[in-house]
Amino acid sequence: MEWTDETIAKLRxxxxxxxxxxxxxxxxxxxxxxxxxxxxxxxxxARPSPIRRLEGDATPRQAAPKRTQGPTLPPLAASIGAPVPALRAIMPAAKSSSPRATPCCWPIGEPGKPSFHFCNAAAATGKPYCEEHASIAYVRVRDKREDAA
Incomplete structure:
Protein backbone atom coordinates (compact mmCIF):
# COMPACT_ATOMS: atom_id res chain seq x y z
CA MET A 1 0.00 0.00 0.00
CA GLU A 2 1.20 3.44 -0.80
CA TRP A 3 0.60 5.97 1.96
CA THR A 4 -0.43 9.36 0.58
CA ASP A 5 -0.56 12.53 2.62
CA GLU A 6 -4.35 12.30 2.56
CA THR A 7 -4.47 8.73 4.01
CA ILE A 8 -1.86 9.63 6.64
CA ALA A 9 -4.02 12.60 7.70
CA LYS A 10 -7.08 10.30 7.92
CA LEU A 11 -5.05 7.80 9.96
CA ARG A 12 -3.95 10.51 12.39
CA ALA A 46 0.52 4.71 22.55
CA ARG A 47 -2.92 3.47 23.46
CA PRO A 48 -4.03 1.98 26.76
CA SER A 49 -4.42 -1.77 26.66
CA PRO A 50 -7.90 -2.91 25.57
CA ILE A 51 -7.72 -5.64 28.22
CA ARG A 52 -9.47 -4.33 31.28
CA ARG A 53 -8.36 -5.57 34.65
CA LEU A 54 -10.24 -5.03 37.84
CA GLU A 55 -8.00 -3.71 40.56
CA GLY A 56 -9.77 -5.66 43.31
CA ASP A 57 -9.43 -9.04 41.56
CA ALA A 58 -5.70 -9.34 41.83
CA THR A 59 -4.91 -11.08 45.10
CA PRO A 60 -1.28 -10.87 46.11
CA ARG A 61 0.46 -14.21 46.41
CA GLN A 62 2.02 -15.05 49.69
CA ALA A 63 5.70 -15.76 49.58
CA ALA A 64 6.66 -19.33 50.32
CA PRO A 65 8.38 -19.77 53.66
CA LYS A 66 12.15 -19.94 53.32
CA ARG A 67 13.78 -23.20 54.22
CA THR A 68 16.29 -23.04 56.97
CA GLN A 69 17.79 -26.38 56.01
CA GLY A 70 17.60 -28.37 52.78
CA PRO A 71 15.90 -31.75 52.57
CA THR A 72 17.90 -34.51 54.16
CA LEU A 73 18.49 -37.89 52.62
CA PRO A 74 18.97 -41.08 54.59
CA PRO A 75 22.63 -42.01 55.11
CA LEU A 76 24.03 -44.07 52.25
CA ALA A 77 25.40 -46.80 54.50
CA ALA A 78 22.00 -47.36 56.10
CA SER A 79 20.29 -47.99 52.77
CA ILE A 80 22.74 -50.73 51.71
CA GLY A 81 21.77 -54.12 53.05
CA ALA A 82 23.83 -57.25 53.48
CA PRO A 83 25.26 -58.60 50.20
CA VAL A 84 23.11 -61.23 48.55
CA PRO A 85 24.97 -64.13 46.94
CA ALA A 86 24.53 -64.09 43.17
CA LEU A 87 22.70 -67.07 41.74
CA ARG A 88 23.93 -68.62 38.53
CA ALA A 89 21.31 -69.03 35.86
CA ILE A 90 21.15 -72.64 34.77
CA MET A 91 19.71 -73.43 31.35
CA PRO A 92 18.09 -76.80 30.82
CA ALA A 93 20.05 -79.10 28.55
CA ALA A 94 18.93 -79.35 24.94
CA LYS A 95 17.05 -82.54 24.07
CA SER A 96 18.99 -83.28 20.92
CA SER A 97 21.24 -86.21 20.13
CA SER A 98 23.43 -84.12 17.85
CA PRO A 99 24.40 -80.53 18.73
CA ARG A 100 23.95 -79.45 15.10
CA ALA A 101 20.65 -81.19 14.40
CA THR A 102 17.71 -78.82 14.64
CA PRO A 103 14.15 -80.01 14.27
CA CYS A 104 11.81 -78.90 11.50
CA CYS A 105 9.53 -76.10 12.71
CA TRP A 106 6.66 -76.84 10.32
CA PRO A 107 3.37 -76.70 12.28
CA ILE A 108 1.02 -79.64 11.94
CA GLY A 109 -2.60 -79.41 13.05
CA GLU A 110 -4.60 -76.59 14.64
CA PRO A 111 -2.89 -74.42 17.25
CA GLY A 112 -4.66 -74.72 20.59
CA LYS A 113 -5.79 -78.31 20.03
CA PRO A 114 -4.11 -81.22 21.83
CA SER A 115 -3.09 -82.84 18.54
CA PHE A 116 -1.08 -79.78 17.44
CA HIS A 117 2.66 -80.44 17.01
CA PHE A 118 5.67 -79.67 14.82
CA CYS A 119 7.22 -81.91 12.18
CA ASN A 120 10.48 -82.40 14.17
CA ALA A 121 12.30 -84.05 11.24
CA ALA A 122 15.90 -82.91 10.74
CA ALA A 123 15.89 -79.40 9.30
CA ALA A 124 17.78 -78.63 6.10
CA THR A 125 21.03 -76.72 6.48
CA GLY A 126 20.37 -73.00 6.94
CA LYS A 127 16.58 -73.44 6.93
CA PRO A 128 14.03 -73.89 9.71
CA TYR A 129 12.22 -76.69 7.81
CA CYS A 130 13.04 -80.17 6.55
CA GLU A 131 13.55 -80.68 2.79
CA GLU A 132 9.89 -81.62 2.19
CA HIS A 133 8.43 -78.61 4.01
CA ALA A 134 11.11 -76.24 2.64
CA SER A 135 9.94 -77.14 -0.89
CA ILE A 136 6.43 -76.00 0.12
CA ALA A 137 7.52 -72.89 2.04
CA TYR A 138 10.06 -71.56 -0.44
CA VAL A 139 8.45 -71.33 -3.87
CA ARG A 140 10.37 -69.65 -6.67
CA VAL A 141 8.70 -66.55 -8.04
CA ARG A 142 8.01 -66.80 -11.75
CA ASP A 143 9.56 -64.15 -13.91
CA LYS A 144 6.86 -61.65 -14.89
CA ARG A 145 8.39 -61.36 -18.34
CA GLU A 146 7.26 -64.94 -19.07
CA ASP A 147 3.63 -63.83 -18.65
CA ALA A 148 4.11 -60.94 -21.09
CA ALA A 149 4.76 -63.22 -24.11
Missing part, protein backbone atom coordinates in the same frame (compact mmCIF):
# COMPACT_ATOMS: atom_id res chain seq x y z
CA UNK A 13 -7.54 11.80 12.76
CA UNK A 14 -9.03 8.33 13.34
CA UNK A 15 -6.19 7.49 15.76
CA UNK A 16 -6.92 10.67 17.71
CA UNK A 17 -10.62 9.68 17.92
CA UNK A 18 -9.54 6.52 19.73
CA UNK A 19 -10.83 4.00 17.18
CA UNK A 20 -9.37 0.52 17.23
CA UNK A 21 -6.74 -0.43 14.69
CA UNK A 22 -9.17 -2.90 13.11
CA UNK A 23 -11.83 -0.19 12.72
CA UNK A 24 -9.30 2.25 11.24
CA UNK A 25 -8.22 -0.46 8.80
CA UNK A 26 -11.82 -1.09 7.72
CA UNK A 27 -12.42 2.63 7.13
CA UNK A 28 -9.22 3.04 5.11
CA UNK A 29 -9.59 -0.33 3.30
CA UNK A 30 -6.27 -1.62 4.61
CA UNK A 31 -5.28 -4.33 7.05
CA UNK A 32 -5.08 -3.86 10.78
CA UNK A 33 -1.37 -4.72 10.68
CA UNK A 34 -0.76 -1.97 8.11
CA UNK A 35 -2.39 0.50 10.51
CA UNK A 36 -0.28 -0.73 13.43
CA UNK A 37 2.94 -0.53 11.41
CA UNK A 38 2.28 2.96 10.06
CA UNK A 39 1.20 4.25 13.49
CA UNK A 40 4.46 2.94 14.91
CA UNK A 41 6.53 4.57 12.16
CA UNK A 42 4.66 7.87 12.64
CA UNK A 43 5.33 7.67 16.41
CA UNK A 44 1.64 8.12 17.20
CA UNK A 45 0.91 8.13 20.95
Missing amino acids: ALWAEGLSTAEIGRRLNISKNAVVGKAHRLNLP
Whole structure:
Protein backbone atom coordinates (compact mmCIF):
# COMPACT_ATOMS: atom_id res chain seq x y z
CA MET A 1 0.00 0.00 0.00
CA GLU A 2 1.20 3.44 -0.80
CA TRP A 3 0.60 5.97 1.96
CA THR A 4 -0.43 9.36 0.58
CA ASP A 5 -0.56 12.53 2.62
CA GLU A 6 -4.35 12.30 2.56
CA THR A 7 -4.47 8.73 4.01
CA ILE A 8 -1.86 9.63 6.64
CA ALA A 9 -4.02 12.60 7.70
CA LYS A 10 -7.08 10.30 7.92
CA LEU A 11 -5.05 7.80 9.96
CA ARG A 12 -3.95 10.51 12.39
CA ALA A 13 -7.54 11.80 12.76
CA LEU A 14 -9.03 8.33 13.34
CA TRP A 15 -6.19 7.49 15.76
CA ALA A 16 -6.92 10.67 17.71
CA GLU A 17 -10.62 9.68 17.92
CA GLY A 18 -9.54 6.52 19.73
CA LEU A 19 -10.83 4.00 17.18
CA SER A 20 -9.37 0.52 17.23
CA THR A 21 -6.74 -0.43 14.69
CA ALA A 22 -9.17 -2.90 13.11
CA GLU A 23 -11.83 -0.19 12.72
CA ILE A 24 -9.30 2.25 11.24
CA GLY A 25 -8.22 -0.46 8.80
CA ARG A 26 -11.82 -1.09 7.72
CA ARG A 27 -12.42 2.63 7.13
CA LEU A 28 -9.22 3.04 5.11
CA ASN A 29 -9.59 -0.33 3.30
CA ILE A 30 -6.27 -1.62 4.61
CA SER A 31 -5.28 -4.33 7.05
CA LYS A 32 -5.08 -3.86 10.78
CA ASN A 33 -1.37 -4.72 10.68
CA ALA A 34 -0.76 -1.97 8.11
CA VAL A 35 -2.39 0.50 10.51
CA VAL A 36 -0.28 -0.73 13.43
CA GLY A 37 2.94 -0.53 11.41
CA LYS A 38 2.28 2.96 10.06
CA ALA A 39 1.20 4.25 13.49
CA HIS A 40 4.46 2.94 14.91
CA ARG A 41 6.53 4.57 12.16
CA LEU A 42 4.66 7.87 12.64
CA ASN A 43 5.33 7.67 16.41
CA LEU A 44 1.64 8.12 17.20
CA PRO A 45 0.91 8.13 20.95
CA ALA A 46 0.52 4.71 22.55
CA ARG A 47 -2.92 3.47 23.46
CA PRO A 48 -4.03 1.98 26.76
CA SER A 49 -4.42 -1.77 26.66
CA PRO A 50 -7.90 -2.91 25.57
CA ILE A 51 -7.72 -5.64 28.22
CA ARG A 52 -9.47 -4.33 31.28
CA ARG A 53 -8.36 -5.57 34.65
CA LEU A 54 -10.24 -5.03 37.84
CA GLU A 55 -8.00 -3.71 40.56
CA GLY A 56 -9.77 -5.66 43.31
CA ASP A 57 -9.43 -9.04 41.56
CA ALA A 58 -5.70 -9.34 41.83
CA THR A 59 -4.91 -11.08 45.10
CA PRO A 60 -1.28 -10.87 46.11
CA ARG A 61 0.46 -14.21 46.41
CA GLN A 62 2.02 -15.05 49.69
CA ALA A 63 5.70 -15.76 49.58
CA ALA A 64 6.66 -19.33 50.32
CA PRO A 65 8.38 -19.77 53.66
CA LYS A 66 12.15 -19.94 53.32
CA ARG A 67 13.78 -23.20 54.22
CA THR A 68 16.29 -23.04 56.97
CA GLN A 69 17.79 -26.38 56.01
CA GLY A 70 17.60 -28.37 52.78
CA PRO A 71 15.90 -31.75 52.57
CA THR A 72 17.90 -34.51 54.16
CA LEU A 73 18.49 -37.89 52.62
CA PRO A 74 18.97 -41.08 54.59
CA PRO A 75 22.63 -42.01 55.11
CA LEU A 76 24.03 -44.07 52.25
CA ALA A 77 25.40 -46.80 54.50
CA ALA A 78 22.00 -47.36 56.10
CA SER A 79 20.29 -47.99 52.77
CA ILE A 80 22.74 -50.73 51.71
CA GLY A 81 21.77 -54.12 53.05
CA ALA A 82 23.83 -57.25 53.48
CA PRO A 83 25.26 -58.60 50.20
CA VAL A 84 23.11 -61.23 48.55
CA PRO A 85 24.97 -64.13 46.94
CA ALA A 86 24.53 -64.09 43.17
CA LEU A 87 22.70 -67.07 41.74
CA ARG A 88 23.93 -68.62 38.53
CA ALA A 89 21.31 -69.03 35.86
CA ILE A 90 21.15 -72.64 34.77
CA MET A 91 19.71 -73.43 31.35
CA PRO A 92 18.09 -76.80 30.82
CA ALA A 93 20.05 -79.10 28.55
CA ALA A 94 18.93 -79.35 24.94
CA LYS A 95 17.05 -82.54 24.07
CA SER A 96 18.99 -83.28 20.92
CA SER A 97 21.24 -86.21 20.13
CA SER A 98 23.43 -84.12 17.85
CA PRO A 99 24.40 -80.53 18.73
CA ARG A 100 23.95 -79.45 15.10
CA ALA A 101 20.65 -81.19 14.40
CA THR A 102 17.71 -78.82 14.64
CA PRO A 103 14.15 -80.01 14.27
CA CYS A 104 11.81 -78.90 11.50
CA CYS A 105 9.53 -76.10 12.71
CA TRP A 106 6.66 -76.84 10.32
CA PRO A 107 3.37 -76.70 12.28
CA ILE A 108 1.02 -79.64 11.94
CA GLY A 109 -2.60 -79.41 13.05
CA GLU A 110 -4.60 -76.59 14.64
CA PRO A 111 -2.89 -74.42 17.25
CA GLY A 112 -4.66 -74.72 20.59
CA LYS A 113 -5.79 -78.31 20.03
CA PRO A 114 -4.11 -81.22 21.83
CA SER A 115 -3.09 -82.84 18.54
CA PHE A 116 -1.08 -79.78 17.44
CA HIS A 117 2.66 -80.44 17.01
CA PHE A 118 5.67 -79.67 14.82
CA CYS A 119 7.22 -81.91 12.18
CA ASN A 120 10.48 -82.40 14.17
CA ALA A 121 12.30 -84.05 11.24
CA ALA A 122 15.90 -82.91 10.74
CA ALA A 123 15.89 -79.40 9.30
CA ALA A 124 17.78 -78.63 6.10
CA THR A 125 21.03 -76.72 6.48
CA GLY A 126 20.37 -73.00 6.94
CA LYS A 127 16.58 -73.44 6.93
CA PRO A 128 14.03 -73.89 9.71
CA TYR A 129 12.22 -76.69 7.81
CA CYS A 130 13.04 -80.17 6.55
CA GLU A 131 13.55 -80.68 2.79
CA GLU A 132 9.89 -81.62 2.19
CA HIS A 133 8.43 -78.61 4.01
CA ALA A 134 11.11 -76.24 2.64
CA SER A 135 9.94 -77.14 -0.89
CA ILE A 136 6.43 -76.00 0.12
CA ALA A 137 7.52 -72.89 2.04
CA TYR A 138 10.06 -71.56 -0.44
CA VAL A 139 8.45 -71.33 -3.87
CA ARG A 140 10.37 -69.65 -6.67
CA VAL A 141 8.70 -66.55 -8.04
CA ARG A 142 8.01 -66.80 -11.75
CA ASP A 143 9.56 -64.15 -13.91
CA LYS A 144 6.86 -61.65 -14.89
CA ARG A 145 8.39 -61.36 -18.34
CA GLU A 146 7.26 -64.94 -19.07
CA ASP A 147 3.63 -63.83 -18.65
CA ALA A 148 4.11 -60.94 -21.09
CA ALA A 149 4.76 -63.22 -24.11
